Amino acid sequence: MLTKEQQLKWIKEGRGQGFLSKYKPFLTVKDNKSLNNRSSRVYGYKTGRTHHLFSDLELAVFLILDRNIFIKDIREQMPLNLKETEDLARTFSLYHPMKNGIAQTLVSTFFIVSEATNAPPVYVIRAISHTELENLNILESLELERRYWQKENIPWYLVTEKDIPLTVVDNIKWLYPANYSESKNHxxxxxxxxxxxxxxxxxxxxxxxxxxxxxxxxxxxxxxxxxxxxxxxxxxxxxxxxxxxxxxxxxxxxxxxxxxxxxxxxxxxx
CATH class of the missing domain: 1.10.10.10 (Winged helix-like DNA-binding domain superfamily/Winged helix DNA-binding domain)
Known part of the structure; x- marks a missing residue:
């Protein structure tokens, strides 16, 4: 659980702001004590910094994004403006994540900057296990997140493990360590x-x-x-x-x- 003061402090510290190597995720592996051992800290060759990922699914999506030559920036754990999400929740009668009566900042998994001709210049991905979609509160918080980005005129996409080709991920995991090897004699x-x-x-x-x-x-x-x-x-x-x-x-x-x-x-x- 994050107190209101902690959330405001992190925003003032610049979390959720910046780009490429200067970006700071709102949540890090160290911050979130409730995460299981599937969390990981992975270096991004595209951004030149360490990315904080909270599940195998997030890792798989990240590896695919980092391999895509048209994607120019990947910003994970992107916070949504708390006041705006609370206003949207009231307006549309949607559930807003709360812990001990304290509203929690919603976080989108990835904010993407792309130069692909067949994709929007910026878009958002929310990676979540398909089993969590059976929870009504989670469904409503996802709808809240979708409406937030819709208001910002930024496309929002939901991705589950059913959308990820396992062979593609396996290939990328094999290639990933060799992206920038020390060998310069090719x-x-x-x-x-x-x-x-x-x-x-x-x-x-x-x-x-x-x-x-x-x-x-x-x-x-x-x-x-x-x-x-x-x-x-x-x-x-x-x-x-x-x-x-x-x-x-x-x-x-x-x-x-x-x-x-x-x-x-x-x-x-x-």
């Missing part, structure tokens, strides 16, 4: 080397190819797989993210469409 020659390997061994799985390369070139076990993972994570190569990296074949891996790598395609055909 030269055109190295990229072209793996590109040729993918073409010549299109029938092999990614795991099979990496074992073959490690043996043929006297590399440490797993060394080539690590390099391939880094190249895919950093978008030099792409594959259908809906297919598990454990099942894709080399023929499924394509050279990125980045203009800077077109020369590699041309060279390989000569």
């Amino acid at each position: 030269t055109p020659d190295k990229i072209n080397f793996y590109y040729q390997q993918f073409i010549r061994n299109s029938h092999l799985s990614l795991i099979e190819l990496s074992k073959y390369i490690d043996i043929q070139y006297s590399l440490e076990p797993g060394e080539s797989l690590l390099e391939i993972r880094e190249l895919i994570a950093q978008r030099y190569f792409v594959f259908d993210i809906n297919i598990s990296y454990r099942k894709i074949t080399c023929g499924n891996i394509k050279l990125s469409e980045q203009d800077s790598w077109e020369v590699i395609c041309n060279a390989s055909n000569q």
Whole structure:
């Protein structure tokens, strides 16, 4: 439970304000003692700061957002103006979250800034387990949250675990640690080397190819797989993210469409 004074203090401290690395979430893992062990603190490559996530679902949504090249900022645990939500609750006779008679600040899971042509420039996501939708009070507080953002002319979307493809999340979790590796020697020659390997061994799985390369070139076990993972994570190569990296074949891996790598395609055909 947050006292009225604590909520006002956090707002005055700048929580829920700022952008990219300067943004401060209203709630952090440390603040919320009622959370279970599914909470996590995860570094965001897009924002350059640590994000505070309160469930596996929130983590899954965050990883998908952080991987999306069109999304420019992710602000989690975004607070809604308490006075405005109380006014809306009275106007529409909706339940407002209370604890021991004290109104609690509503918090949206993610506030997103996007440059995608087929998406609004800003929008809000509320991530919640589908089992919680059976609770009438929760349903009314969600409607309150929706009306709040509607008043701000900002699209609001509800996401449950049923909306998250597990294979996509698994792939992103595999790629995530390699997004910005310390390795800086991904030269055109190295990229072209793996590109040729993918073409010549299109029938092999990614795991099979990496074992073959490690043996043929006297590399440490797993060394080539690590390099391939880094190249895919950093978008030099792409594959259908809906297919598990454990099942894709080399023929499924394509050279990125980045203009800077077109020369590699041309060279390989000569």
